[in-house]
Structures are given as structure tokens and as C-alpha cells.
Amino acid sequence: MATVSTTFTFSSTDITSDALSFTVSETLSLTGSGGIQRFNLSDATNSGSAYQVYNSQSFNETDPTYLYIKNVTGSGFSGSAGGPGTASFVHVFISGSGPADNGKFPKLQGAHNGLPSVATISQGGFAYLPINPDASYYIFAADRTGTEGNITASTIVEFGVFN
Amino acid sequence: MATVSTTFTFSSTDISSDALSFTVSENLSLTGSGGVVRFNLAAKYTGSMEDPNVWGPRPGTDAYEIYAGSGSSNDNNPSGSVPTYLYLKNVTGSGFSASAGGMSTASCVHIFVSGAGSGNHTGSAPYGASNGTHDVAKIYQGGFAYIPINPNASYYAYSPTGSGGAGLTGTIIEYGVFR
Numbered sequence: 001m002a003t004v005s006t007t008f009t010f011s012s013t014d015i016t017s018d019a020l021s022f023t024v025s026e027t028l029s030l031t032g033s034g035g036i037q038r039f040n041l042s043d044a045t046n047s048g049s050a051y052q053v054y055n056s057q058s059f060n061e062t063d064p065t066y067l068y069i070k071n072v073t074g075s076g077f078s079g080s081a082g083g084p085g086t087a088s089f090v091h092v093f094i095s096g097s098g099p100a101d102n103g104k105f106p107k108l109q110g111a112h113n114g115l116p117s118v119a120t121i122s123q124g125g126f127a128y129l130p131i132n133p134d135a136s137y138y139i140f141a142a143d144r145t146g147t148e149g150n151i152t153a154s155t156i157v158e159f160g161v162f163n
Numbered sequence: 164m165a166t167v168s169t170t171f172t173f174s175s176t177d178i179s180s181d182a183l184s185f186t187v188s189e190n191l192s193l194t195g196s197g198g199v200v201r202f203n204l205a206a207k208y209t210g211s212m213e214d215p216n217v218w219g220p221r222p223g224t225d226a227y228e229i230y231a232g233s234g235s236s237n238d239n240n241p242s243g244s245v246p247t248y249l250y251l252k253n254v255t256g257s258g259f260s261a262s263a264g265g266m267s268t269a270s271c272v273h274i275f276v277s278g279a280g281s282g283n284h285t286g287s288a289p290y291g292a293s294n295g296t297h298d299v300a301k302i303y304q305g306g307f308a309y310i311p312i313n314p315n316a317s318y319y320a321y322s323p324t325g326s327g328g329a330g331l332t333g334t335i336i337e338y339g340v341f342r
Contacts, residue, residue, distance in 0.1 A: 004175040008309060010250060010339075012167040022199070024252055024307050036185070064303055068173060070187055091313075094299055117313040118276050118299040122246055126187050128171060128309045132273075132298040160173075 004028040004162060006066075008128070028066065028162060038072070041090070041141040041155040050093075050138040059133040059163045067137060069159040070126035088155040091142055092119040092127065094135040133163075167191040167341060169248075171309070191248060191341060199250070199339040202227065204272070204322045226275070226321035230312060230340050247314045251338040252307035270334035274300040274308070276316040314342075 006028065011021040041051055059065050071090045119127050131137060141155035169191065174184040204227055230249060255270040275298050300308050312318060322334035 004173065007170075007172040008250075008307060009170040010167065026306055064301075064306070068171075118316070119310050120246075120313050121311050125189055125246075125311050126171060126309075127311055128307075129300050130302050130306050130308055132301050135298070 006128070028064070036068075036158055036160040038156060038158045041139065041157060050140040052136060052138050053159050054131060054135075054137040054161050056134055056136040061132075061134045063133055063163055065131050065133045065161065065163045067129045067131045067159065067161055068126070069121065069129075069139065069157060071121045071123055072156045072158055073123045073154070088123060088141050089143060090119075090121040090139050090155060090157055091117040092121070092129075092137060092139050093117050094132070094137055131161075169309070191246070199337055201254070201335065201337045204320060204334040204336060226319035228317060229320050229338050230318040232276075232313070232315050232317040245314055245342050247312050247340065247342040249310045249312045249318060249338065249340055250307070251302065251310075251320065251336060253302045253304055253334065254337055255304045255334045270304060270322045272302040272320055272322055272334060272336055273298045274302070275319055276313070312340075 004027070005025065007023060007025045009021075009023045039051060053069065054065070054067060069090065069092065071088065073088045119129070121127055139157060139159075167190075168188065170186060170188045172184075172186045229251065230247070251272070251274070253270065253272045255272075300310070302308055320336060320338075
């Protein structure tokens with residue numbers, strides 16, 4: 001059984017005029033393997049131009065499963081929010097897909113309008129999500145308003161699913 | 164304008180026989196204030212709740228709202244333009260660094276999103292008439308999540324009974340929303 005350590009540090013010296021600083025750590029006991037992949041969302045061709053990062057019920061619903069995803073678009077890997085109108089945002093949403101969903105989830109509809117985005121990751125930003133193993137997770141690139149046409153450059157993501 | 168630094172480190176020496184170690188950092192430029200609060204989910208909801216993945220999405224009234232979305236139309240295209248971040252940790256139990264916990268007895272915090280017109284839940288019940296999504300995250304005891312959220316959607320937390328994990332004796336969370 002593999003073990004993975006995750007540590008998250010959140011710190012500020014001026015938020016609400018008080019210092020804010022904390023670190024949380026978690027040790028994951030994993031039954032499967034995992035790794036990090038890098039993908040250009042402009043190459044996404046499945047499911048209405050969205051890219052599936054996790055297929056529903058690939059793992060048992062009681063098996064803790066974790067998704068890490070980072071928007072590495074642009075030259076700076078530690079960039080802040082980016083311009084809301086033009087920067088590439090990675091939108092994450094969940095849906096069912098095909099028979100694997102067993103009817104539990106609405107299926108993907110049209111241009112991925114089945115369910116609302118659950119996360120919007122700006123350039124340089126990242127997310128760490130203990131996911132619902134019963135759901136499928138998809139990502140697509142758009143600006144913050146969700147308009148894909150404004151994004152002309154590639155949107156590069158790196159992600160990993162750990163179980 | 165406040166600034167917050169977030170750093171996330173992910174490391175393993177044995178996963179898939181290769182060492183895995185990386186650290187990502189992000190500097191948030193925040194326009195509002197934020198802090199971390201601690202809350203007992205049992206104070207909001209103590210009754211039995213079946214597994215939503217079997218019985219369909221939850222309405223927002225069955226859970227604790229941790230972020231109120233700004234959008235009146237909760238489709239897939241958020242109109243909110245202010246980057247907003249949610250940190251949430253399940254601190255239930257004596258160990259704050261516990262791993263997954265027992266699947267059948269530990270309190271598991273479930274997160275879902277909802278809002279006016281949330282999703283297009285066409286088809287028959289149960290999801291045809293519901294106003295929330297299925298779970299988007301399941302946080303076991305000692306676990307945490309960090310999500311750049313959709314400012315248009317509302318986010319809810321609850322700890323259900325049923326196969327999703329039991330939340331009978333109080334599930335303590337700490338969370339913060341930063342924007």
C-alpha cells in the first residue's frame with residue numbers, strides 16, 4: 001500500500017488585520033497507484049470539448065479518492081488570479097457518462113451544460129479535492145464567464161487522481 | 164488588498180514504485196476579508212439522511228450553507244468575476260491528522276453545489292425534481308479540500324447517514340472562504 005503525504009499551508013499577514021497562518025497535513029493510505037499527467041485542453045475532443053479526468057465508479061464509492069489539478073497555463077507557474085476577461089480558467093464539473101453511471105447522475109448534455117462548474121481554477125491556481133468516486137469529473141478551458149471563444153491560446157493542466 | 168499565500172506539498176516515496184514529490188504555491192490577491200470558522204454540522208442537521216448517490220441530490224435546506232452563490236442562473240457558465248477560494252477540513256475525532264477513517268462509522272463531510280435552476284436535471288425522479296447536485300467532494304476525518312469555487316454557485320456541507328458514512332455524534336468542520 002502506497003502512502004502519500006499532503007501538506008497545505010495557508011498564510012497571510014494582513015487579512016482582516018490579523019495574521020492568518022495555518023498548516024494542515026494528511027497522510028493518504030492508497031490502494032492503487034497514481035501519477036501526474038500534463039494535458040493541453042485545446043486537444044480535448046470527448047464529451048463536448050471537455051476532458052474527463054475521472055470516470056465514474058472507477059473506484060468503489062467508499063474508497064477515498066483524491067484529485068489534484070493545476071492550471072499551468074502561461075509562463076508563470078505561481079501566477080495569481082489573472083485577468084478575468086482573457087485568461088484561461090479551468091472549469092471542473094461532474095456528470096455521469098454512459099452506462100457506468102447506473103442512472104445515478106444526469107448525463108452530459110450538449111456543450112457540457114449538464115451541471116454547474118464546481119471549481120474554476122485561474123492561471124497558476126490549483127485545486128485539491130477529495131472526490132466523489134461515483135461521479136465523473138470533467139474539465140474544460142474558458143474565461144471566467146465560461147466563454148470558450150475568448151481563449152485563443154492553449155490551456156495546459158497537470159492533474160493526478162490518487163486512490 | 165490582502166494577500167494570502169497557499170502552498171501545497173504532495174510527496175510519496177513508493178507510489179507506483181516511483182518517488183513522487185512536488186510543491187505548488189499560489190499568491191492570492193484578495194479584495195475582501197476572510198477567516199476560518201469552526202462549526203458542528205450536527206447543529207444544523209441531526210436526522211437521518213440516506214446516501215444521496217442512491218436517492219438523488221439534496222436540497223439546500225438539508226445542509227449547512229458555507230457559501231452563498233451570487234448568480235441567479237446557476238448554469239455551467241459562472242458570471243461572477245471575483246476569484247473565490249474555499250478551504251474546508253473535517254476535524255472530527257481526536258486526531259487532526261487522521262487518514263481516511265473507518266468507512267462505515269466515521270463522519271464523512273459531503274459537499275454539493277446548488278442554486279436557482281441548478282443543473283438541468285431532466286428525466287424522472289429522484290433527480291428530476293431536485294435543486295442540487297450530487298456530491299462533488301467527500302472529505303473523510305482528518306481530510307481537507309481546497310477549491311477555487313464557482314462564485315455563482317452555492318456550496319453546502321452535510322454529514323449523512325447511510326452508505327456515505329455516518330454523522331451521528333457531531334461532525335466538526337473548519338472552513339474559510341476567501342475572496
